[in-house]
Amino acid sequence: MPEIEMSNPENARSPLSASPRPPRTLDFVETLLVALIADGVFLLTSGIFLSILLYMHEGAMSPAHFRTLWLQGNWQGVGVIVGSPPTIAVLWLAVREARRDFAEYLALNWPSRGDVLYAFALMAILFVAKMAVASIVGSPKVAVDYLTVKGAGGLLILLIAGCIVAPVMEEFVVRGVMFRGWSESFLGPIGAIILTSALWAMNHTQYDWFGQLDVFMSGLTLGYLRWRSNSTWLTVMAHSANNTLIFFMAGPYA
Numbered sequence: 001m002p003e004i005e006m007s008n009p010e011n012a013r014s015p016l017s018a019s020p021r022p023p024r025t026l027d028f029v030e031t032l033l034v035a036l037i038a039d040g041v042f043l044l045t046s047g048i049f050l051s052i053l054l055y056m057h058e059g060a061m062s063p064a065h066f067r068t069l070w071l072q073g074n075w076q077g078v079g080v081i082v083g084s085p086p087t088i089a090v091l092w093l094a095v096r097e098a099r100r101d102f103a104e105y106l107a108l109n110w111p112s113r114g115d116v117l118y119a120f121a122l123m124a125i126l127f128v129a130k131m132a133v134a135s136i137v138g139s140p141k142v143a144v145d146y147l148t149v150k151g152a153g154g155l156l157i158l159l160i161a162g163c164i165v166a167p168v169m170e171e172f173v174v175r176g177v178m179f180r181g182w183s184e185s186f187l188g189p190i191g192a193i194i195l196t197s198a199l200w201a202m203n204h205t206q207y208d209w210f211g212q213l214d215v216f217m218s219g220l221t222l223g224y225l226r227w228r229s230n231s232t233w234l235t236v237m238a239h240s241a242n243n244t245l246i247f248f249m250a251g252p253y254a
Contacts, residue, residue: 031181
């Protein structure tokens, strides 16, 4: 008599339960939520660290003295350096939840030599045009003096933070995660470039209207470069080069 094999219900799995969740792109709302969380994490971590560091450095101080130190470029530079890794970690966790490769999702592709030359030429043209307009309407006003630093160490901290760390962090958030999600939403690439540029400019609250318009135009250019080259590393390079040029032209002082 042939043996009858009995199936074990505990080991039985339906095809749906056996198949893993497919990779996906974060939708419009999810992308916005990730960006807001990343921004909140940056403000929280950098703010807490700076508060502790200033207290350890100066001890008890008046609110006015605390604010004066807080707004110095070297301390702000420390805040950017400390707050950037947790911010990028938020992006990594969100991309992992979407079951996508982090480098692929953020388009961390190395640009070609032609793309780099094109980007630098375009940024140079934009920079000259902005300088020409600024000479007519006046230079953008900064609400607080971020360029005040203390000694050579302060200059180095501000240089690293403003010209290396901040461009990487901001481009990963804006032209990386935000552009990826919104360009594949109902906005499309052009709508994503405009919206990310507008929000990026609005986030630079230290500037007046002309300074924010300047940032908006830079955002449009960087967004176009991201779309054209499919490389966020290219926008990091262009952003870093722009900040470095401004850094040395503005002349931070001790």
